[in-house]
Amino acid sequence: MTLEHSTTSSDLTSEDYEPVLKELATIRSEMVIEADRSRSLLDQVHPCYRESARNLLHYLALRHHDIRPLQIRLAALGLSSLGRAESHVMATVDAVLDVLHRLAGHSLEQSAAEPAVINFATGERLLVEHTETLLGPAVPGRWVRIMVTMPSEAADDYHLVHDLLQQGMDCMRINCAHDDATAWLRMIEHLRRAEKSLGRSCQVIMDLAGPKLRTGPLEPGPAVVKIRPRRDLLGQVTAPARVWLFAETNPQPSPSPADACLPVPEPWLSRMHQGEEIQLTDARGSRRTLTIVDLTDEGCWAEAVQTTYVIPGTVLKHEHKVAKAKHREAAVGDIAATENDLTLFQGDQLIITRNLEPGRPVTHDSAGEVLTPAQIGCTIPDVFNDVRAGQSIWFDDGKIGGVIEKVDSTRVLVRITQARLSGAKLRADKGINLPESNLSLNALTDKDLADLAFVAQHADVVEMSFANRAEDVEMLQQYLTRLDGRQPAIVLKIETRRGFENLPDMLLTAMRSPCCGVMIARGDLAVESGFERLAEVQEEILWICEAAHVPVIWATQVLESLAKEGMPSRAEITDAAMGHRAECVMLNKGQHVLHAVRTLDDILRRMQSHQTKKRAMLRELRLATHTPSEKISNTSDPAET
The missing domain is CATH 3.20.20.60 (Phosphoenolpyruvate-binding domains)
Known part of the structure; x- marks a missing residue:
């Protein structure tokens, strides 16, 4: 039976209510049967959750059906469409059945027994208490x-x-x-x-x-420091690069942020004077100059106005006239190796090894053809006993995706299918997801x-x-x-x-x-x-x-841009407001996390007067106080002009 929107309750007879009543009564019976079938499970539940567990079973039985057609018919009758029944399922169904029986002219019948039905107030109270x-x-x-x-x-x-x-x-x-x-x-x-x-x-x-399944280590990149001044769109230097020079035998951190830190011999460093220039030939064979701008007891500051690549052993020369020639030169000491990465493109092959030997980027021959694909290990190699060719694999929170092509005793071959057109970088200690694989991991x-x-x-x-x-x-x-x-x-x-x-x-x-x-x-x-x-x-x-x-915590990337960079995106504000549907919202760490806490507190307080779980709360709407002006309706008929 389909009820037209124009139908009113006065137009309906008792026969019009019977199909709706019968369908809902059948669903209720199934809810009772499901809870009874699971009685052994309910007996194991802690006493403070026993009625909640029964309500959960009722809800699962209700949602086992597609009740959308029933919801439409109930709404057309001006009744609850069961859309907010979660915390008190049986009480909601019984309330609707009671009204349907009355509208159909039935004498009230005793429904199938179901002990300790959670009523509307009790359901909400239990969630608050838990x-x-x-x-x-x-x-x-x-x-x-x-x-x-x-x-x-x-x-x-x-x-x-x-x-x-x-x-x-x-x-x-x-x-x-x-x-x-x-x-x-x-x-x-x-x-x-x-x-x-x-x-x-x-x-x-x-x-x-x-x-957590993660990528393994990579071979270290080259030990090189790139010194780069800041430039405008025309390439003109707007600020020189700041270089901190310190004694390699007594390393001292820079007193303020530096663009580069270089260890040098202490006797050579002690001969520096403000305003002197240091000459060098960098790793690319380019002649470069550093200018000493400040001296401290821990080291000295120099500035560079050209991009410079420095490696261990790079010779630095200064032209102090008093010093002997052999004392004018010094070699840069040990520099930490740079973090390596694998640059992957759509269509590339990636080898995942079953060990934690350092991975390495792809290698090419002189004609640019691939010799050996990029490879990397994983932290839990046993998971690859559970994967099969054709299954999907994702890296770094979904930034890179692929399909497993082959699995053998020592490695897994992956074809990259999802990556930025300009290439995606995969680094060590990044997450690996295998959503289609049934992994037998210990929890x-x-x-x-x-x-x-x-x-x-x-x-x-x-x-x-x-x-x-x-x-x-x-x-x-x-x-x-x-x-x-x-x-x-x-x-x-x-x-x-x-x-x-x-x-x-x-x-x-x-x-x-x-x-x-x-x-x-x-x-x-x-x-x-x-x-x-x-x-x-x-x-x-x-x-x-x-x-x-059961309380829910809404987590991951809530106000992340605000916490890390100090400015939220519009989408993040909306997402945080949606978090009001949960009982708790989690913020991650970041330099501006205090600001993020204040902002989230304000958002949640504002939303509380508008929304409770799925229920809209109809407080006074400010827009409703501004009624349309009568002048708007006094518009001339265009035909009369």
Whole structure:
């Protein structure tokens, strides 16, 4: 039956309601059956999550159907279309069925039994309670929490931690992939001191590194320093390059930023005078000049107005007339090798080796033809036992993509299919994603197990990276149980396709613990699921978690340009506002992270009066106070002129 938009309730008879009522009643019966079928799972869930787990099963049963036609018919009848039922599924369905029975003229029937149905208020209350347990109490005027990832500097800078807490940080995130237990402890001590100073509380959340697959090392590049002055569009020098010369036997950092730092013999350096010129022939055979502009006890400053390439052994000469000829020359000491990279183009072949021997760029013959393709190793070579030809592979957060062409005992051959037309650079320690491969990786690495002892002692929450299966969650729970002392809450980081597909099972397992949450780790998840599908995937995660009354953390690249460069993009502001759909928004580290915290706090406070989860909140709209002027309608008829 299709109801036209012009149909009103007075035009309908009881027969018009019957098909809608019957379809919804059938769905309700299936919801009850699904929860009953999973009773053994519900019995394992922690008591504080048992009703939430049942609500999740109801929601999964409801969403097993395509109910869009039913939604249209319900809306045409002026009834709820079930679009905001997540936190109280059975109560929503029962409320609609009750109205349909009345409209159809039925005597009210007792629906199939389903104990302890979560009503509208209870569903929202449970999510609030679980959020407070996991992420701490909300601050006045903003119920979405702000999480900030600690930079290494936080271990030695109390004022940074203090200022972050003062500006609105609710959760301190420590990434166990960086720093060590000594640095982590100092960060936490700074936080506890800041809490006492400001009278605020803040959760400590520690992120296990997990089995992150990354590219291996590369052969070092040439040991060369490029000294380059700044020029305008016409090539004219606008500022000379600043060169710091220091004694190679007593290295001293430059007192201010330098364009280049060169180690030289101390006796030669001690003979420098301001205004003198240093002559050299650089690595390209070009004659160049450096001018001494300042002398200090630690070294001296020179300036260059021409681009100069300096390597170890480059001879520097100065024309001090008092010094003997042999004392006028000095050779540049050791210079650190430059970081190498592989430049890859669409159509190139890349060799991935099953070891961590340093990789190297492509080599060509005298005619420019490829001799040996570029090659690089990987940090977990065993994963290539699980890959097959034809499967996709991505590098560096999706910047470079390819297809696996061949797998043998020592290497994997990849054909690059996605890269910038001008070429993409692949460096060491960049992420590798294999979204179509069923990888048999241990969820917890040896490092993770070693870190867990510290985490269990000091953290309020432990984040499990690359959670893919219910068995992974169970493994973490077992290891935490073996550790003495407090048990931190568990957050599942959803960052793979398998993790997304197995989210319901993983949630039901995590809910065996008294407190849990989910992080949408959008970096790897976008690569794994496809960038074009990320918006859809994160919506589904939000729906599933709300049905389970499990808090969600919205993470990865939130206000990233603002945190790192001091200026956000327009898209980032919109993205941050969408984060209000979650219970917590995570900011990553950056030079301007304090500004990012203030901005995010302001955005979340403004959005709170407009949106709660999926529900639009209709506060007074300022635009509605400006009614159209009557003069607008007094327009002359063009035909009369």
